[in-house]
Amino acid sequence: MNSCARNFQSFLSPDHLVSHLLSPPPTLKKLQQIQAQILTNPRLQSNPNLLSHFISHFIQTYNLSNSSLLLRHLPKPHHQPSIWNHLLRSSAESSPPPGFLSVYRAMLQENISPDRATFTTLLRHFSALPNPSDAVATLHCQIIKLGHASDRFLLTGLLNLYSKVGCLNAAEQLFVEMPERDVIANNAMIAALSSHGRIIDARRLFESMPEKSSASWNSMITCYCKQNDVRAAREIFDRNPIKDVVSWNAMIDGYCKMGQLEMAWELFDRMGLAKNSVTWNTVISACLHHREFAMALSMFQVMQVENVRPTEVTMVSLLSACAHLGALSMGRWLHAYIRNHRLKIDVVLGNALIDMYFKCGSVEAALQVFHGMSMKNVFCWNSVIAGLGMNGYGEQAIEIFLEMDRRGGFKPDGVTFVGLLSGCSHSGLVSEGKKYFSRMLGVYGIQPEIEHYGCMVDLLGRAGYVEEALNLIETMPIQPNSVVWGSLLRACRIHKDAKLSERVTQRLLELDPDDGANYVFLSNVYASSKRWDDVERCRQIMIERGVQKVPGCSSIEVNNMIHEFVVGDASHPQFEQINTFLVEIERELRKLGYSPSTDSVLHDIEDEEKENAVMYHSEKIAIAFGLMSTRGKEPIRVVKNLRVCSDCHEATKFIAKLFQREIIVRDRNRFHHFRDGTCSCKDYW
């Protein structure tokens, strides 16, 4: 026994080794030790569970695409198709797309003849391959060649796959040539036609079917819903004599997607059958799409009262609601639930966790989830890059981007660069931002879109290169939108370029006359040069056009309850105590050297009469409430719908020092982590 193997003597059982291969992902050294163990122990070689886990990590670690290399380094499993099928399935599920092909090639090289189970696995995963349509045609030939030409199950699978990879013609031909077309094959063809928009043909096939299963009916409901024709869907639904839970769910989802929520709720209340998890997932996800995040979470409570088990899909939606609300403790609770109930953290659920933690300002937890995932996709990388950026870790965002690039296998896309460039912008990394912007097209072949130009204008303008930003806007090949002009305007304000401000604002008001924020911007420009008449004129225009300014609103989670504070709203039951406490805080802050900056009061056209308005900005109220209702060292976390004003920013730095508490504020665009008198944004925001 060599020394590597000896280190692992205490872990000789296959289960122990498997647990070593699970989380966290094994280091190269550990993988080699386990490999040595397996190679010297025949008992381990016959354990399919261990081998499949080992092989999937092996493929990932060595980035294998070539089966001879795989075979040279691996123990020979028994020559049973079942073990190979196991390996194939686990590698398809745990490593990025082309990976499982190495196992398949190795299997063929070993003269193991693929069987029905092998093809079932391949059919399930071939759509994820690069150039899937060619790959599917090859697979089709192999299935025929190996004598499965009359296997209805495999042929229907092929039909679905052809449709999924965009080859509807091949799917139709296969359907016509099928020796016998049962209900399942007919249903598959309806789904294929429907997903390619061939509704009339789908309907014709449906009506011609001698025997219809409930899925036939349901396929037609889904088909019309996908076309946004809920009336036709409802007709089928009403005609359907064998309505099952799927019929109701499909119909409810159709109404939700069309925004006809009353109809959806009516069916939801009326459905006599037991609601299943999909029913709940459908309505929870509808809440999300209508930005009713708190409602999504309360639907979950009802779901639990009704004893319906949440699934991975439920968790993804709920985590997304937490991300929007900044509800960290609920998010943590969900994460614990996922662990305790052993829900499978796949790329989607993992990504939802990463996103939730970042959007709740919990950078370490987000990174921990990311590094613990055995399979990642471009969404996960993008979430990490954007998440680091919005939390002020621009350098780390670049590092992760470079790591993604080095590893290969994950091609950065447009979203990657939005995250990367905005991260550079938040951290003031001008030359890096310029570098990656130019590499987008030059190196990665990604055409910059309006969002990328937006990031660059923000990056340049905020750093003081206002002329260069303007020049970029004037020369960019896409029509600049209000966001782009808005970034420039903000830059003008920071760098006190009143003349350009006015010009930009006029442009902005033409583009987006209904956005109250633009008028506030303009008014701020005037106020900063003390042009009170113009400020007044601006207010008049707003009144005439009926434009409203969005009120500032901050929320904070205390004891699993979300408390919302809207500026000027005194309805919170503890409003009086909070006020008294705020006055006390201010007194203490002044002793530390803080003096309120009334800049933003002058700029606030609605509240300018109130001298003490800054003291009542919603984030200060939320922070005060957080301080009086919690003990200990846990950071105070506040989510604000607008950007933090400069006075609140200054005051919060002092508050963090005074109370020795970390205060994390998520504003409209980014995070501020206040610690001991400083902010992570380095006052650059």
Add this chain to the structure above:
DNA sequence: TTAGGGTTAG
């Protein structure tokens, strides 16, 4: 076979 899920510039 049919229903439900994730990242994106100010």
